[in-house]
Amino acid sequence: MKKSNDAFWWTLFGGGGALTAMFVPALLFLFTIATPLGWVEGPSYANIAWLLMHPLTRIVAFGLISLSFFHWAHRFRFTLYDGLQLKHLFELIAVICYGGAIAGSLVAAYVLL
Amino acid sequence: MESKTGYTLHHPKWHRDAKPIFWWVKRWVYIGFIFRELTSVAVAYSAILMIILYRSVQSGPEAYAQMLECLSHPVMLVINVLALGAVLYHSITWFNLSPKAMVVRLGDWRVPDLMIAGGNYAGWFLISAVIAAAYILG
Numbered sequence: 321m322k323k324s325n326d327a328f329w330w331t332l333f334g335g336g337g338a339l340t341a342m343f344v345p346a347l348l349f350l351f352t353i354a355t356p357l358g359w360v361e362g363p364s365y366a367n368i369a370w371l372l373m374h375p376l377t378r379i380v381a382f383g384l385i386s387l388s389f390f391h392w393a394h395r396f397r398f399t400l401y402d403g404l405q406l407k408h409l410f411e412l413i414a415v416i417c418y419g420g421a422i423a424g425s426l427v428a429a430y431v432l433l
Numbered sequence: 434m435e436s437k438t439g440y441t442l443h444h445p446k447w448h449r450d451a452k453p454i455f456w457w458v459k460r461w462v463y464i465g466f467i468f469r470e471l472t473s474v475a476v477a478y479s480a481i482l483m484i485i486l487y488r489s490v491q492s493g494p495e496a497y498a499q500m501l502e503c504l505s506h507p508v509m510l511v512i513n514v515l516a517l518g519a520v521l522y523h524s525i526t527w528f529n530l531s532p533k534a535m536v537v538r539l540g541d542w543r544v545p546d547l548m549i550a551g552g553n554y555a556g557w558f559l560i561s562a563v564i565a566a567a568y569i570l571g
Contacts, residue, residue, distance in 0.1 A: 341553075353513055362568060372487060384480075432487055
């Protein structure tokens with residue numbers, strides 16, 4: 321990975337980091353903890369389907385999902401690199417991480433858009 | 434111009450101490466650092482959940498109900514509580530670090546770190562409140 325690419329990947333990482341920090345805790349808490357435990361009653365199917373299928377929601381959700389993957393890719397890449405001292409696998413790790421993020425984004429685009 | 438008979442500069446091998454793989458368990462700050470970086474796994478997991486949520490909603494009411502049923506399985510609950518903990522840690526560390534990454538100046542006055550972080554927290558609570566209100570009322 322050439323040095324000149326770093327700013328590009330960092331921007332995706334930073335955008336994903338900021339968006340997920342703002343949006344994900346509330347969503348995760350409501351959908352996966354509060355509702356299954358019966359603390360709150362989630363919206364009806366009709367309402368959630370309307371909201372999620374709205375074109376604007378789909379675009380925003382796609383952006384959030386895709387940037388989440390790129391956020392992961394950048395952080396995970398350097399965690400493997402620094403944390404596990406895998407310096408000799410530098411390029412392979414970069415390809416796997418960013419490739420994974422691109423693949424995840426394509427799946428998200430296929431499902432959402 | 435292209436001469437193969439040049440000489441190469443002597444380039445001594447840098448001395449680097451071999452670091453053990455688990456170098457970071459020795460201090461709490463390092464563990465915190467690795468944990469912060471690993472919160473990105475929870476972020477990616479949440480993204481996958483969102484795709485699954487979309488899939489189930491597209492497939493109809495039964496599939497959606499089935500997905501909610503699946504989320505109430507104890508194993509899923511444990512995973513999701515851990516994921517929530519990680520994502521919260523991500524948010525907090527992100528907001529605390531953002532003043533250092535983003536220096537805001539108004540004229541000669543540098544906006545204090547606390548105000549930038551505070552603004553982030555205010556935005557976070559506002560967004561979370563809107564999401565929660567929409568979810569509960571919707």
